Amino acid sequence: MATVKNLARKIRLAKRHGQNRPMPVWVVMRTKRKVRRNVKRYAWRRVKLKR
Helix, strand or coil, rough: CCCCCCCHHHHHHHHHHHHHHCCCHHHHHHHCCCCCCCCCCCCCCCCCCCE
């Protein structure tokens, strides 16, 4: 990816980067393992983000 991007695209990519984290362990324990994974995670090789 090019290093020169417009600001709006950079902000969107940074937001997605922050959402691409595993579920915290305390959330899994508090929900008694009903919530195990983060549904907002994305496969960056397979899925194209909105530009």
